[in-house]
Amino acid sequence: MDLLVTYDVETTTPAGQRRLRKVAKICEGYGHRVQKSVFEVVCRDADKVKLVAAIEAVIDPARDSVRIYRLPAMALDDVEHLGRPRAMDPRGPFVI
């Protein structure tokens, strides 16, 4: 399934900055960073459950906000992009 993950983590305190880094780290494990706090994720159902659980364990519900949009199938293959190019195609072949 295709997901779009966006987050807002309050970074006014050192603890907040730590949470931000942790949330970013978790998201990197599932998808590609397309903007500062926006990730595109292609994953299986079970992975989404894990992703949600991992984020829930890290954030402070009173201060932070994370939104996970479930997109229609293959929606990430049809994205209009302006400006700096996207690093990697979410479903494309991985060749380095």
Next chain:
Amino acid sequence: MTELLNTLYIQTPGTSLHLDGDTVRAFHPDDDADAKPRRVPLVRIDHLVAFGGVNVSQELQLRCAADGRSVTYLTSNGRFRMRTVGPATGNPLLRQAQHRAADDPAHRLAISVAMIAGKIHNSRQVLLRTARDSSGFRQTALRASAELIAGRLELLRTADSTGEVFGVEGITARDYFAALPHLVTQAKEWKVAGRSKRPPTDPVNCLLSFLYGMLRGAVHGALEQVGLDPYIGFLHGVRAGKPALALDLMEEFRPLLADRLAFTLLNRRELGIKDFDHLPNGAYQLTDDGRKKVFTAWQQSRQRTWPHAYLGREVEAALLPLVQARLLARHLRGELAAYQPWMVN
């Protein structure tokens, strides 16, 4: 819809891969210092393929082993060198059944005949499909070859040893590769003259050998996933270090999954003569650029679906080796009376 996992291919020599959280981070000394690190999430990868000169950190190898993700090491030319996997899983009873079947000449013969019948059928499909898109002399020649190959199925019916099955396979392969000049347009330019290997002495054969290497990796992985022993074969004899069952099961996939892709790449001019290096010993080798093109095409071809005559539905190319490995396992466990090779209709 099942989300197909990807294989990560790392081919730039000097690249090192590291485990970074739940991602693979690729580093190359020539990378721009300010550039963002290249990361790939591990959950999206089910297999890592490292070519010559690529370093995989031990941390990453251990993590891959723990997750049941295999890491394959190939030479820069695509020859298999090593593969690391985690603890053996699967069903000992299945492996026992496999070994018993491999010891029983009649059972070996039955499975070998089915696999080679699948290969002959699919080779014929390659010829017929190409004939459909061509005309004139070429079409006639391709149809004649297809007819010739169809006749070989009769020989298979009367074969009474795996040696004979090998013989039929050999004759059919010769007939099939004799049609190579008609399967590849601009055959003269590509210097096509039948099949050559170790080393391949023309670009077409170089491409075929390379794709067979990729296919072999896929089949080998599928067998391991199902819990079969890739080294105990039915048609190919057992020899130290030779993945005989992987070579057996590969036969039915060669024509449509590898050969046809090679012909398409050459005929559509997606690969040019510049994508091959001609070595002093007469061998041809893909350049870094050419190899990248082949991976991309291979990876894309794995997404397309093929009809499966026995299952009566469409199956993604990436899943075909797994589907066939499962059918073989079911047959060995006695749930299916005969092994059913993959055939398109």
